[in-house]
Amino acid sequence: GSQHFSELFCILSSEERHQLRSVSVDLNHDASLLIDIPDALCERDKVKFTVHTKTTLSSFQKPEFSVPRQHEDFIWLHDTLVETEDYAGLIIPPAPPKPDFESPREKMHKLGEGEATMTKDEYTKMKQELEAEYLAVFKKTVQVHEVFLQRLSSHPILSKDRNFQIFLEYDQDLTVRRKNAKEMFGGFFKNMVKTADEVLISGIKEVDDFFEQEKTFLLDYYSKIKDSTAKAEKMTRAHKNIADDYIHVSATLNTISADDSTKVEGRVASDQELKLTELLRYYMRDIQAAKDLLYRRARALADYENSNKALDKARLKSKDIPQAEEHQQHCLQKFDKLSESGKKELTSFKGRRVVAFRKNLIEMAELEIKHAKVSSTIQPPAAKGWVCSV
């Protein structure tokens, strides 16, 4: 149902919601612009986010307000930022991925089919697992959309973007605006960046040591983190399968030993792995964004080199020299600007990454310990016998 999940979400304690915002560091601490997503509604796989803003900035009409937004609105915002020339030297925070309810949906389907073969107890537990999974996907998607906005609000330049403000404030449906934007830009830049030519990046003769190192590092790191993300996901999936098995096992066991005094409860906590997977996945995308920055700079360098060649040609032919000179200057300025801004961005990115990893690894280890402690208790025979949570 649609109401269901937003209610579930609202019920979460404030501590739990705080824990959700852990992929990136605490971004939401500048009182001049505070953004969060306090509520979301899931209707048939379409998620409606409530974006809530609290601000002291005069550029906004009100000090506090909320608007409903869809996933597509976030993508629109991201794309306009990517396609803004002025931001070419910045790492644009990665766009949040589309809400993906595929896995729980499939599970629900299977559950419906298998209902006849299960005991009532089994079915109830499977349903609970399913609901938990829906909730987890839901929480994840809310978190990732929220972090996107918070990255923007905490960025000195991006937070001032006009479209960002519109996104936060505009109390009508953004769909119309989105359509116009598509027509304007045609997704040109975005496509170009998508095919972020690693050949181009690695092929360019680098003049700056810093960028040379960054390039080597980022290319290598990206492939490694991509691999780790995939492997972490496989671990999480295997754990889920085991959780399901335990439900069947404990249900059947209890049926058999109904009159005996052994009762087994199967409840496997598997969300500690989720943390690791989410961390890796987020930074994989973030590194892609950093790579995109390198790419844009490489393009600017290529343009600059081409403009040099053009100037030489013009001088040779003694034709159109002033235009060529101007073009060359323009390219050089652009390139310098990108390099300067890029250096700053990449440096702060490194710091951000290290802090986030630290936070997440600590939290993950603590969660693992907490769950293992809970799971490792066998209660002594009560009136009805043994009860153990596995």
Next chain:
Amino acid sequence: MADTARDPPPESTDFQELEDGEDLFPEPAATQESGPASLPAEDISTNSNGPKQDSLFDDDPEDLFAEATEEVSLDSPERDVLLSDGPSPAITPITPPTSVITPRIGLAHDDMFTHSSFDEIEEEEGGDSFDIHIAVSDPEKVGDGMNAYMAYKVTTKTSLSLFKTDEFSVKRRFSDFLGLHSKLASKYLHIGYIVPPAPEKSIVGMTKVKVGKEDQSSNEFVEKRRSALERYLMRTVKHPILLKDPDVLQFLESSELPRAVSTQALSSAGLLRMVNKAADAVNKMTIKMNESDAWFEEKQQHFENLDVQLRKLHASVESLVCHRKELSVNTAQFAKSAAMLGNSEDHTALSRALSQLAEVEEKIDQLHQDQANADFYLFSELLGDYVRLITAVKGVFDHRMKTWQKWQDSQLLLQKKREAEAKLQFTNKPDKLQQAKDEIKEEIEELEGKVQQGERDFEQISKTIRKEVSRFEKERVKDFKTIIIKYLESLVQTQQQLIKYWEAFLPEAKAIS
């Protein structure tokens, strides 16, 4: 291994829990003496070679054992090997599959019949004094190629006076076990005793071993079999009647065992086929048994349900084992990947932490493997055993039906003969009359004897089954409880180990600056 040096509990108190109390042990009752060994001679002989099924099933054109016999000889190349010469001097001890069985699996290896900490308390109350312990160990490959076979050491530790010494060992091969089972089955199944089924034959598994592939999977196979043989023997000797059977004693004690050549090696599959045939035969009977005793109907239904549930549980646990192995593989892969990521990382402290993470995951992978083994050896195999046991139980119920049928048939025949006798009065061949009269009188006498015997047999088998079922259920509950507790303990151990690993990792994560 033997922690079963117990004093027999005081008779009166500790048998309270047993429904039938002393009935479990063969009492010098009216109709029989110290056990089926001395049941009416026409049915059973103690000749240990070959099943003596002829007398009881004489009138039965469908000799069920015959079917099983044919089937088995077709599908057991192993058996053909028996007929060849003795083992060649090449004896290859099999290295215990250390990758499969880690020290922790000492838990499973000590087998479910040793007691876990909680069980001690239960045992005291249950009052089971059971002072015999059997271990199957040291699998050794004897011979080479397709003639090779595995020899196992069977060690018995006991203080029962039934045996000549306290501790003794013999060497046995798989077909010996099958031979033992076949003898016991032929002697006891049809009179209502639940004879534990022998472990499954496996052509594929055995072939790998013969061919000399000493890899993980063939080691696992050998261990699986070893464990199964041990459980089989323990179950068999736990049965108070079977324990005293001369074939069992001979199996455990005598250094040389007559090769089970002519014995039909009844595999579980063969047994199942046999039982199914019995079931079919019973179903085909047009005469529906007039169940005067609701207990039997109720119990049969109970076992039908149990069968379904056990199979379901077994399937779920097998799925669990499979997924846990998958998790182990995935964890190992992730560990490698995390290590590479750590190498790639240019921030020193973070790089170190990632490497540590990789190490933790590697250790966790090992934990998963151990747990998967526990899943399997403790849980899955037990369930497999019980699925087969239930089949034997169902078979015993069917034998009761057959016994009843035989009794009814005799009665019907007697009736017919009496009618024929009456009709004889009106025959008009006076010279042959007396001869015919005498003949019929003889036949009638014989049939009357048969009817009486049939009734006795039916009553006896009913009585035996009641006892057996009660004993079986008690054992089953105990078995399950023991295993579940052991299994849960293994899970707890895993979790505690996990705590240790993550607690060691935590400071590493915190050290990232």
